[in-house]
Amino acid sequence: MSTDRAGRSSAEERAVEAGDVLAVLSADMTVCVWTGAAERLWGYAGDQVLHRPAERLLVPSDPDVPRVFAGGPWSGRVRIRRRDGREATAYLRITPLDADGGAGWLVWGPSAYDRPGLDPAAVDALLHHSPISLAIWDRELRCVWFNDSAHHQDLYGSGPELGGHVTEVVRARHPEFLERAMARVFRSGEPLLGHELWPAEVRPPGRCYRVALVRLEGSDGRPLGVCSVAVQAGTGQEGGRLRLLNEAKSRIGTDLDPLVTSQSLAETAVPNLADYVTIDLVQAVPLDKEPLRRLKSTDSRIPGFYRAGAASIHDDLRESLWARGTPVYVPPASPFTIVLDHRRSYFEPVLDTSPGTWLDDDPDRARVIHQTGMHSLMIVPLQARGAMLGIAVFVRSENPVPFSGADLALAEELAARAALIIDNALRFTRGRTAALAIQRDLMPHHLSGGSTVEVATRYLPADTHGGVGGDWFDVIQLSDARVALVLGDVVGHGIHAAVTMGRLRATTRALSKLALPPDELLRLMDELALDVAEDRFDDGPSMPTAFGATCFYGVYDPESRRCTMSSAGHPPPAIISPDGSVDFADVPPGAPIGVGLGAYESTEVELADSSVVGLYSDGLIETDHDIDRGLQRLRTALTGRVSSLDELCGSVIDTLVPDGPVDDDITLLLARTRPAAD
Template identity: 55%
Template sequence: MSAHQPVAPPGAKRVCQPVDVVAVVNADLTVIAWTEAGRRLWGYQGAEVLNHPARRLLAAPADSDCLCQLASGRPWSGTVEIRCRDGRTALTDFRAVPLNLAHSEEKLFVWSAGSAVPPAPTRPDPSVLTALMERSPIGMVVWDRDLRCTWFNDSGERESPFRFGPEVGRHVAELLATDNPMFLQAVMRSVLERGVPVLDHELWRPATREKEARVYSVSIFRLDDADGEAVGICTMAVNVTKSRARGRLNMLSNAGTRIGTTLDVMKTAQELADASVPGIADYVTVDLADVVPLGEEPLERLNSTDTSIPVFRRAGAASIHPDFPESLAEIGTPVFVPPSSPFTTVLHSRKPYFEPRLDTSPGTWLDDDPTRARVIRQTRMHTLMIVPLHARGTMLGIAVFVRTENPSPFTRGDLLLAEGLADRASLSLDNARRYSRERAAALTLQRELLPDQLWGGSAVEVASRYLPADTHGGVGGDWFDVIPLTGARVALVVGDVVGHGLNAAATMGRLRTVVRTLADGALSPPEVLAGLDRLVVDMTKDHPDDTGFTSPVMGATCVYAVYDPCTRHCTIASAGHPPPAIVSPGGDVAFADVPAGAPIGLGLGAYESLDTELAEGSLIALYTDGLIERRGSDIDQGLERLRGALASPAPDLDSLCSAVIETVVARTPSDDDIALLLARTLVISGDPA
């Protein structure tokens, strides 16, 4: 013990009860600490054992399973035959437990035993126990009932969460340099009154001019005298800065693979919540502002009061409790908060709110939020963090972290970890927000450019389906059209623009207009495709890429068919497009052998056609490649799926469209847009004019 540390005066009550710890040995099985319990068990004094091999204490050390286990660094328990100082042997229930120290490479083992040798009716020698505590590499401090320091060991002086190190006679509040000293005092008083220890409580010591920032794992337990009366408490502190930092880095790294797996705002918000429970908090919510639209009705149009306003919408939530007793809002619904509250403060300041000990007493912001205050008390919420979600200059919302069952308050380390997770999620949320906004605009544009109603006149009955892709690629440039021609003929068109997004949708609209213009000129299908190819090349020249070649977004595939109900002839030309399917009135399905032509936009412009005669009631199916192509699957498999779906009976074309989509797409979802156009042939007798 250091010279400046006090020694208990004669007659003072002992603060430790007898224990069954008999010795401490190091990795090479040398005894480095000896207790009165060891002396009673073996009969050796400390000087006879200390710094000597431990194997001399066992009756058969050569084949002792205990020593073999310790040599490999593993704990052991069982019955051991020991050899006492006077030569007698005795069977003893024995335990050897590793003492793992976060800041030390030295491996120690604590030996404890329940001996068959009757113990002497004497108390442990205080000097031996004090020496053991003094040599401990774990920082230990003893406090009296008033929480004033009465003793500390050398490690407690070197490694501690205190501002200037422990000082005898000083109150704990005068020594602490942590973020929340009042909370630690409350914990210490609770341990003193109830006797229930607190283990592995994290304390964050901020950096000062003299000391670096540190994280300590602190355990607190009560000290009782021989009569069971509390005389004080002991705190044990271990520097875990490096290990906790590694743990947080690992959690951030793992969360990076779990957050932002899709470009869906709701899924990303839920991934943030799931990644935080229970690692950081017992309950987490992710609430987004109107800048990320989640509902059709803007929040500002919802009813509000002087004490409750709709500021967010709930986008994600996770809890250790399956029934979510902490929740006041369901996913997708508005979240109402007081106008003046930590939630609105974080939204406006873009700075986190940190309340390690949640104050629910009168006079706080909870006075204006009685419903939330009631839930906080019912679920025993006791610590709170609110972290902003912002990216690229845009405030997206907030993430709320709460603990209920976990008794430890949030620390600055927890806040840093929560901010790290929020930063990663914010970038993913902003990407998803931008994608959703562009996708919504592209969908709107595409729906405006696609025909509202299809009419095949007296030539065909028609039905169609369009399914936008629900992937990172976004909305594509698929289109279809039915164009009435002279002589009761009709043109059937399906095309697919290369690329996705607004550009693809806009290009689709231009190509559809060009095709309609060319169709009015009474051109044959090969001539229409050749004219479309030339015009696309001309349009591309107005917007070349860096190399001067055709921009890929202006490329497209297209199939163009003309059916004449008077002659029952159908002429089909293709520009790099999947072959149409022809279904006979009897249900046989065949894919038209249309001569392959180059895709639109390459300037090759030479196309041939297939002319075939169709029986009345035949079905022509035009589609885009999203219907039949899948990653990792041969295109022939997709064609066979389509063949089977088209052969199935259906009461009408609209029902058949639904059946094809449900059969082909539901079983093997596509990551591309899908356009499907079905036309059933009619026949006109005589001159249509």
């Protein structure tokens, strides 16, 4: 390894040249900040040099040492003493933190000053004459240093003082937002770029400063504070608008729930656009409530909306008179009803609260307006596909700048995007509610196997964007004490699947009265399903649109104790023996009903008294998307002596079905044969 005449290795040379800010010295020239670059250069850890005289780091015999600590800016070569006792030459620069060095000194490495073409005066300009303000904040977010530019930015006021908290030093409209951002950067260590702040004084709309925040760390990695860099960004309207729209894209529409979507819109607009935002819909959500009527009333207020979303710069929502999910009352003649009737935005940049306005008929809202200082108002319609869904209300209170025309355009764009999502959510909610109602009505309400079998069931509707599925089940008492066990699953989700399920259940019940063998009954169901599809979709010479449904049909005869089974593409039934063992019946799987292949076979299985037949839909065994593994899990869940069928149903569902929404309907039907003596 080569060394220079001072014994410094090439690796040490690279370490020296990799430096930038090395240390911060207090006014008495003791070390108060020691960086990793300084540790690499000198070899000392932070706890070995902090709060000790900086001159010990230099070689006393070097003639330049007195000039280094003479009390003024200095740059040049100087001999340093490393921890291992060796000496080295370093290029250092000493820069005062304020005009006279009373606040301390920065020690810079060579990379910032000694690169070819970089004038040291440029760094002085950055610190003392730049339009960019720099400030350092300690762990408690109190200012410990700022450059001269902070005196010239109205973001800090005319005379910022050291030791002041960020909310005292920064003269922004909402310094508490900067405080929260600094605290987050200090905790996480992740820098924040592009944070926008507006001066406290009323300025032309859009005048702002763009702020970057970076955590400062000591040589041991512990956070020391936060550095802020602020530059005036001019009007900044377009950048802020695009940023807010991008945020809206990522936050709004992630859930097909009208309440969630409405709340996301409100939270996106606060505090970026408004201090307080509400989303009020003309329809109750969820849809199990009666929609509000458009009343022609002589009362001073009418229930015009339901509150679906609300957000504020105040955590206690002190501006809000109504909670989410409750009716919102408005005067018959007010900006809210005007927007609802005319479908155009209402824009009042300076809110008129004087006597003789619509607020005379709304004293509660007037009281809140005066208490919270609301002074600027926008009400934007929420409309999509020709339907009026509600209104979005934007208010400024602590932000002293009135809304501008650009703000209104931004609010309308946000509302238009959200309205489409809300409309989709309302359509999905209505469709799912209707499908569930149809399904509940078409499902059996009282299942009974009479004296032949004991039955228990569980049914979980799907909770997907497509809506509920088309599962159905039935227990049909036939002649001679025989019982038919049925379980089917229509392909697809939504109202069409629910209606198709109802048709198939009715068809199965009707055909069961003919005492047909199971395979013949499924063949007739397949033919009838094709006839229905051809009649429904016959729009010309094109082939009819088919649908598919799986179905299991079995008939248990208590005299022979045999169960005759046939399957139209349905999973095999589980047979639980009285000793608790579980097998799956070998039933040939035919084609699903509605395909038109109609070739089915029947299988007979002898059942001992107190045997249990378990029928289920594929949703129960496909929760982990592996049918073989799902069947094995079902076998394990069913294994064991059965005491209560109802308890076994609950145990199987709890074991196999994950928490949260499911993608497909889940149905389980258990039927236990009664002893022949019964």
